[in-house]
Amino acid sequence: MDIARLKAVHGEVKALKGGPDSTAAWFSAYALALSDGDPASLAGQLVGGHDALKSALGSWHAPSGSLRWLYAALLVGNGRATAEFVRLRDALKAGEKQANAGKLYAGGSRVALVLALADAGSAHAVRRFFAIRSAIRPPWWRANPAITDQFAASHAAQDDAPETVVRAREAAMAVFAAEKATRGLKREGARLCALYGQEAASVRDRYLALREGVRAYKALRHAGNRHIFIEWAAHGVTPGDLAEIDANMAELGKVTQTGSARLRLAHLVWLGARGEGGLGSVSAMAAVIAAQTAAIIAVTTAATAATTSTSS
Known part of the structure; x- marks a missing residue:
């Protein structure tokens, strides 16, 4: 871009x-x-x-x-047409009670957006979403409906089978859990690897390399965190890409730093410049999912931070 x-x-x-x-x-x-x-x-x-x-x-x-x-x-x-998004949202709301998988996050809006952007608006895709959601739904004490819905919808958009998603997550989680530096990121890393079809060991190694590499870039080091860097590792970012992302961040100096928004946008510019090859071996649709997720996170966290700052 x-x-x-x-x-x-x-x-x-x-x-x-x-x-x-x-x-x-x-x-x-x-x-x-x-x-x-x-x-x-x-x-x-x-x-x-x-x-x-x-x-x-x-x-x-x-x-x-x-x-x-x-x-x-x-x-x-x-x-994509707004009407298709609205139709999908209504279809998801209609299937919510029948699926018996708990309330949809934000009335199904996040799911409808994923499916609409992926042009996956069939009844089969909606059914698959609910099946995957039931398969990956965590216990209540660590539940996050926004994340569960986002990933279940993204997998459904790729027509992944529920059992395949679960197996991929479990295999990847074992890899991250075996390394002390990534043990606390085992679920995040496993979710990302399963969604993007990435080898867990490669993502783990890229994360460890990025953690060291960002030390040479003050702006990236201060604005980023381990959650962002594990996402980058899953997106194919290597230490050799950090100079470009750092340059993007400097050029986007007018963007607010609230919620690491400038850092996320600098990464999206890097991702967008790679076209269909933005995530290496990952599909073009996965790049769309990555971009949309980062954008929503940035806007949501920035709004939350601004509200907290105003009220404190």
């Missing part, structure tokens, strides 16, 4: 009256810039997508606030 284009699209997004602000504006611009459209035209499509979501869902149903703008941007940037 060209940073000059990202900044041009961001300028149009920021100029929108009542549009997204701060972190949401940058990540909405990134999502829109995935398309080849003219920046001004894309900003206009963003408004149309946002208004369509608001009209279909009402003012208070998820996604709301900054996330609504981001959802609209992701749909527009990937050439």
Whole structure:
């Protein structure tokens, strides 16, 4: 992805009256810039997508606030119709009780977005999502519905079988658990390896190398953390890529640092520059999943941090 284009699209997004602000504006611009459209035209499509979501869902149903703008941007940037997202959300809500797998996170919005972006809107994909969700759902004391739904939907979009996902996670978890430095990341690492079809030992080794490599880059070291670096390792980042990500971060100096947003955006620019080969041997759809996940995390954590700061 060209940073000059990202900044041009961001300028149009920021100029929108009542549009997204701060972190949401940058990540909405990134999502829109995935398309080849003219920046001004894309900003206009963003408004149309946002208004369509608001009209279909009402003012208070998820996604709301900054996330609504981001959802609209992701749909527009990937050439997906708002109507398909809404249809999937309704289908998921209808299947929620029948599946008996607990309440969907954010009313099924996160799942609907994943399936819509992957063009996996069939009844089979919805059934597969619920089956995978039941298979990977953790016990209540460490449950995180947002993560469970995100990964179950991503696996369903790839038409993975529930038993295959469980086996892949268990095998990868054993690899991370065997290494003291990655033992605390065993579940995170296993989830990522299973989703992207990555060899756990390779991801573990890349993580360990990144942990050492970032010491030479002050900005990356201070803005990052072990959770971000294990994601990067699963995305194929090596110490040799850190200089480029660090340069991206410097060029994106106007992006807020709240919730490590600038660091995540710098990584997404690196990922976007690689096209279909962005994750090495991982599919192009997996790159879309990675980008969307990072964007949602950045916008959500930035909003939470801002709220906490305001109220403290």
